Amino acid sequence: MEFSFDTTQQELLNAVEQFGRDQLVPMWSQEADDENRFLTDAWQAMAEFGLMALPFPEEYGGAGVSALTVCAAGEGLGRAGVDAGTVLSYGASTILCGVPIWKMGTEEQRQRYLPKMCSGEWIGGFCLTEPGSGSDAASMKTKAVRDGDEWVLSGSKTWITNGNIGHHFIVTAVTDPEAKPRATGISTFIVDADAPGFRVGRKLDKLGCRTSPTTEIFFDDCRIPADAILGPENYGFVMVAKLILGWERTCLLAPALGSLHRATETACKYALERHQFGRPIASFGAMEEKIAQMRLSYEVAWGLLYRVADLLDRDEPCLVEAAVAKTYISEAAVRVAEDVVQIHGGYGFSKEYLVERGYRDAKLGTIGGGTSEIQRGIIARAIGGF
Numbered sequence: 001m002e003f004s005f006d007t008t009q010q011e012l013l014n015a016v017e018q019f020g021r022d023q024l025v026p027m028w029s030q031e032a033d034d035e036n037r038f039l040t041d042a043w044q045a046m047a048e049f050g051l052m053a054l055p056f057p058e059e060y061g062g063a064g065v066s067a068l069t070v071c072a073a074g075e076g077l078g079r080a081g082v083d084a085g086t087v088l089s090y091g092a093s094t095i096l097c098g099v100p101i102w103k104m105g106t107e108e109q110r111q112r113y114l115p116k117m118c119s120g121e122w123i124g125g126f127c128l129t130e131p132g133s134g135s136d137a138a139s140m141k142t143k144a145v146r147d148g149d150e151w152v153l154s155g156s157k158t159w160i161t162n163g164n165i166g167h168h169f170i171v172t173a174v175t176d177p178e179a180k181p182r183a184t185g186i187s188t189f190i191v192d193a194d195a196p197g198f199r200v201g202r203k204l205d206k207l208g209c210r211t212s213p214t215t216e217i218f219f220d221d222c223r224i225p226a227d228a229i230l231g232p233e234n235y236g237f238v239m240v241a242k243l244i245l246g247w248e249r250t251c252l253l254a255p256a257l258g259s260l261h262r263a264t265e266t267a268c269k270y271a272l273e274r275h276q277f278g279r280p281i282a283s284f285g286a287m288e289e290k291i292a293q294m295r296l297s298y299e300v301a302w303g304l305l306y307r308v309a310d311l312l313d314r315d316e317p318c319l320v321e322a323a324v325a326k327t328y329i330s331e332a333a334v335r336v337a338e339d340v341v342q343i344h345g346g347y348g349f350s351k352e353y354l355v356e357r358g359y360r361d362a363k364l365g366t367i368g369g370g371t372s373e374i375q376r377g378i379i380a381r382a383i384g385g386f
């Protein structure tokens with residue numbers, strides 16, 4: 001299998017990186033991070049640049065580019081050093097919410113939601129995780145019961161990105177409690193935040209990605225129209241899980257790939273500037289080893305990520321490849337972010353240099369969207385055939 005960037009993809013990556021450095025990076029502030037504040041200006045700038053429109057067909061206001069091209073743009077954001085919170089909110093809306101509406105929605109649903117998501121006017125979210133079900137998502141308790149022309153949802157979700165800023169959410173709920181396996185009794189719905197019985201709970205305080213708001217969501221006999229179901233009754237969860245898997249593990253991971261590239265630059269710059277024992281610290285073997293390892297991680301991650309994006313664009317299965325990419329890139333991002341802090345010594349531990357934020361932000365990758373342990377299970381079962 002061979003793939004490489006075409007000119008447009010390379011140009012997009014460069015343009016997004018430049019845009020990120022010039023416009024988005026200056027919008028972040030320590031104060032916003034301390035206050036867990038969503039960067040509305042950054043969101044609007046990203047929308048005007050056209051990032052929210054990238055994957056969707058032109059008839060819905062999109063740019064209609066491939067998953068690989070969306071990843072190139074994501075890598076640009078990471079290379080620029082755009083804060084991971086802003087990038088997470090973008091991914092949750094465009095990829096986790098927008099892509100299922102595009103791929104599984106009726107024509108009416110696409111027409112209603114996608115144009116305003118492409119323009120950035122409407123922010124979306126994805127409600128799967130519950131207080132009692134994370135990795136074992138199919139054991140969810142939220143249920144939906146049909147009542148005439150409506151569905152009535154009851155239950156709660158947690159860790160919902162964009163929970164208090166979202167206009168609408170993809171929500172999974174049990175529609176056949178007797179189904180075996182359980183996953184085949186779970187449907188998916190599009191729920192507007194102004195639906196009666198939809199309630200936003202606590203805003204959760206977090207280690208990193210702090211400019212991305214994360215909340216609980218409650219469904220108190222929340223009533224939505226019958227045609228708000230997304231995909232087939234009882235099979236929406238299975239469909240969305242398969243669909244999201246490839247998209248999430250490429251497009252949401254691409255900024256982490258870019259962060260590996262950026263980390264190498266940041267580390268080199270500091271290691272050349274900082275002198276100890278009368279020499280730049282870059283001249284010490286221990287520092288060289290770390291910087292070389294960063295570059296190695298980037299090169300390996302590059303191949304893994306774009307291989308999955310290429311499979312996705314060719315509509316080929318990518319379960320194991322995506323699990324490998326997710327595990328490797330998210331863990332490399334944590335390792336590399338830690339090494340950047342280490343190279344900066346005490347200054348790395350301070351808030352003066354943004355490397356401290358990079359370290360905190362990187363950790364989410366090994367937890368969100370399927371933990372490293374769950375990914376390793378997928379890989380091991382594929383190897384062992386069990």
Ligand SMILES: Cc1cc2nc3c(=O)[nH]c(=O)nc-3n(C[C@H](O)[C@H](O)[C@H](O)COP(=O)(O)OP(=O)(O)OC[C@H]3O[C@@H](n4cnc5c(N)ncnc54)[C@H](O)[C@@H]3O)c2cc1C
Binds near residue numbers: 129134136161162214
């Ligand atoms: C900042 C943030 C944003 C998020 N955004 C969203 C969102 O928008 N929408 C959404 O639906 N969810 C979201 N999540 C939830 C996220 O997807 C879950 O946190 C994740 O899937 C893990 O679930 P959990 O936290 O319940 O951990 P658990 O499933 O309770 O896992 C705890 C530990 O047990 C391990 N473990 C569990 N099962 C196994 C197993 N079979 N084998 C080996 N180890 C196992 C895990 O790897 C982990 O180390 C978000 C989370 C965070 C932190």
